[in-house]
Amino acid sequence: MNTMTSASNSDAPIKVLVADDEHLVRSGLQVLLEIEDDITVVGEAATGAEAVEQARALRPDVVLMDIRMPKMDGIQATRQIATTNGLQQVRILILTTYDTDAYVFEGLQAGASGFLLKDAGPAELLHGIRVVAAGESLLAPRITRRLIAQFTAQQTANKAAEHRLAVLTDREREVLTLVGQGMSNDEIGAELFLSPATARTHVSHAMVKLGARDRAQLVVIAYRTGLVSP
Incomplete structure (x- = not known):
């Protein structure tokens, strides 16, 4: 997959906002990401509403977005961020589990730049963040095309x-x-x-x-x- 040049300063670290309703997941992701020289976690959100608020305030390069969150789910939060003036450069990478795959197509329609399964390894997650931050979409895994095909079969x-x-x-x-x-x-x-x-x-x-x-x-x-x- 080609990697396009990021709109942000290539020397600056990738700013990531972590949105997940589980504190342990957020903490684990922050520890993993902060080890990397080219990635920094600028904020956390426990609900979709907080994710939107934090995106507006912090202008991250990438939002790691869980789907199932209270008050506002990740799909709604993705749609709000993607349609907010001034946040056009914010890329959203959805993290999902096998039992929430039905939401992936809707997430892509809402404006997400791709998705990863929550059981992805650290290297795959880091690669995904860098790919999305560079302006590409995470569409390489065959499961993505299968999902899109599945949920558009009737259209x-x-x-x-x-x-x-x-x-x-x-x-x-x-x-x-x-x-x-x-x-x-x-x-x-x-x-x-x-x-x-x-x-x-x-x-x-x-x-x-x-x-x-x-x-x-x-x-x-x-x-x-x-x-x-x-």
């Missing part, structure tokens, strides 16, 4: 979807299809005989035209409009 392309894609050029539509299949910029370039930089440009143009927050939302659009079949 077929229609006239409204076709109208939405009408703003794209033929090349951008091809690129969107490959993004929906989980390909990186390098893989898209190889498939379409383009340089990775040109592939990245087409991806960026598609994001702007479709109003997508990031690649995760492009994947959702690709499935919902029928460009990619489950």
Whole structure:
């Protein structure tokens, strides 16, 4: 997977907000993350409402967002953060368990940049934070594509979807299809005989035209409009 340049100062540590209703989980994550030279925990939240409040106050680069929290769940909190003016650069990485996978697709629609299972190892978590902070989406694991396929299986392309894609050029539509299949910029370039930089440009143009927050939302659009079949 390619890693795009972060909008923040590359020399500054990645600022992380940890949102989870379990104190032990928050403490454990903080200990793990603070060991890293390029990551710092700037705050904690025990509820979705606190996560939104802390995101507004602290402007973190990444929010580690649990789904099941009191007062406001992680999906609602993600949606509020993603639609708040001034928080466009805040990336949300959802942490979930197998029994909450049904919420992942909804989380991506709400504006999350990806997700990790809570049983992921420390190295996978750290990698995920760095990938998301760099502007990419955590879509590499096959389980992500299976989940998206599962929860869009009943949603077929229609006239409204076709109208939405009408703003794209033929090349951008091809690129969107490959993004929906989980390909990186390098893989898209190889498939379409383009340089990775040109592939990245087409991806960026598609994001702007479709109003997508990031690649995760492009994947959702690709499935919902029928460009990619489950």
